[in-house]
Structure formats: structure tokens, C-alpha cells
Amino acid sequence: MKQLSRPVRRAVLVVHVAVSVGWLGLTLGLLTLSVTGYTSGSLETTVAAYRAMKIFSDWLILPVALTTLVSGLVLSFGTPWGLARHRWVVVKFWLTSATVLLTAFSLRPGIDRLAADAVAGTPDTGLSMVSAPSVATATYLFVTAVSVLKPWGLTRRGGRLRAAQSAGARGRARKRPSGVVS
Template sequence: MAMPPRLRKAVLTAHVTTSVGWLGAVFAYLALDVTAVTGQDASAVRGAYAAMEVTVLYAIVPLALASVVIGIVNALGTPWGLLRHFWVLVKLLLTVFAATVLLIETRTVSHLAETAARTADPRELPGTLPHSVGGLVVLLLIVILSVFKPKGLTRYGWRKQEEQRRKERTRNTAAP
């Protein structure tokens, strides 16, 4: 189902905004994570863990979930479709994977923030750098797919394209 042009642009704008916001929030989180892992001042490390929790709960998770939902709406309302092109399907799978790992990791971040607040020396806590860097890499791959849009239809996309061509040929031969 194709959306009217104004609605399509509004949905696309919302999708780009939430996706870019998610990416920016992950960069900010990564800076806090590096501070938590490498910081020498216990109060700065404690503050970094507290800020990591706030960033995850009130920026990254809402932006990630909004990006997934709005991205699906966007794909379903455009000619690209959700399952027609490999790049859209891979982008969807990577986004859902990243959001799922994020939701699981949220508990760890909250636990680290609580532990850092109670511990005299939070510099011994492990941090979440592998997940931070991994999440950033996945999001950058999604951006690359969005910009370059590699060619290739899925089997479903190929069938839909053939159906559309048949309908057009039928219309063209039926018209006087």
C-alpha cells in the first residue's frame, strides 16, 4: 500500500530522525563507556555509569524502538516494500538484532550503574565496551545499506515484480 507523498515524506523524516538520534546517542554512550573503563577518578567513573544508564533508558532504547517501528511503516508504505529487496530485509534484520541486544544489555547497564553508586571504587567494574562498539558497527552497516542500496530482489520481490509486469502487459494489450 503506497502512502500519499506528504505522508511518505513525514514518515521518512521521522525514520531518519530517530535513526540518526539512535546513532548519536550510541556515540555519546560510547564516550561514557570509555570514561567508565579508563577513568582514574572514582567519582567521574561513578558519574559515567550513572549517565550510561540514563542514556540507555531515556535516549537509546526509545530511539531504537521508534526507529524499528517507523522503519517498518516506512517500508510498507513505499515501493521498496519490507521483503522485496535484500538490502531492506538485511537492514530490518540488523535493526531488530541491534534493538534486541540493546534491550537485553539494558539490565547489565542498570546493574553496573547501581553497583557503581554503592561501591567505594567503581573503577574495577567491567564496562560494556564490546557491546558499545558492536552496536555502533551494526548501526553504521545499516547506514551504509541505506545509502548504497545494493541491488537484488528477494524471491518474494521477484514474484511481485513479475506479477506487476503481467498486469501492465494485460492492461497494455487490452487498451485500444
């Protein structure tokens, strides 16, 4: 893919950071609501907490998750970081992909079931819906740390690409026309 221009790269980066942080905030909100519903002694509070979780789940969580994944892919393919050059990018990609799938096929249906049971007067008293947002929040905090710290270095592919680029640069330096002073 062609490298993104600086203004486009910056715009995509702002979108990516904003939606990624939004995703973390949403999971913290879901965690807060699930803990409130779980620990509340009031049926009304439990129902309200679980219904609020459903609103976030229905309208925000999946679009934010998908936008995070897509904007990350655009950045990886449109910048020198690449998708498979650095281990931290690979880890972010796989964790983000897994959490998008878990959000779509586990978290959202779980929240729908939780809200329906609460509205029917039989709210879930187990920790199932506290654990899912807890794991998601921990995962997003880890991915955020990886984004900031950029640990682990190059992948094998990244090492080969860097070596090839270095060899190409040395080869161009040796082929200067005669009479050119360095």
C-alpha cells in the same frame, strides 16, 4: 497496506532518519562514556560516566530504538520498497529487530548493573560495557551504509512481484481498443 501519501511518506521518512541517526548518536555517546569510565583513574569520573550512561539508557535508548523500528516498518509497508522485496530492507529489518531486543534485554540491564556497582564504589573494570556500545555503533553504521547504498538487489519474492507487474503492464498494453494509435 495502502500506500502512504507523499506528505505522510515524507514525514515518516524524516522521523525515521532522525531517530535512526539519534540512535547512532546515542550509542556513540554511550561508547564515549563507557570508554571514559573504563580508562579513568578517578573513581568520581568513572561513577559520573556510568551514571550518565544510565540516564541515557533509562530515558532515551529504548524509545528511540522502538521508534526507529516502528517508523521503518511503516515505511516498508506503506511504500513500494516493501518489507520482503529487497534484500537490503530485509537485512535492515532483522538487524534493527535484533538490536532493539539486545538493547532491551542486554544493554539496558548491563548499564543498570554498571551504574549500581559504580555508585556502590566497586565499578566494573572489565571491557564488557565498552564492547556492547562498540558492537551497537558498528551495527548502526553498517545499517546506515545499507540504507544509503541499497545493495544486493531483489529477493525472490521481489523478483516474482516485479515479473508479475511487468506481465500485467504488457497485457494491458496489448489490450488497447481498436482504432487507438500508439
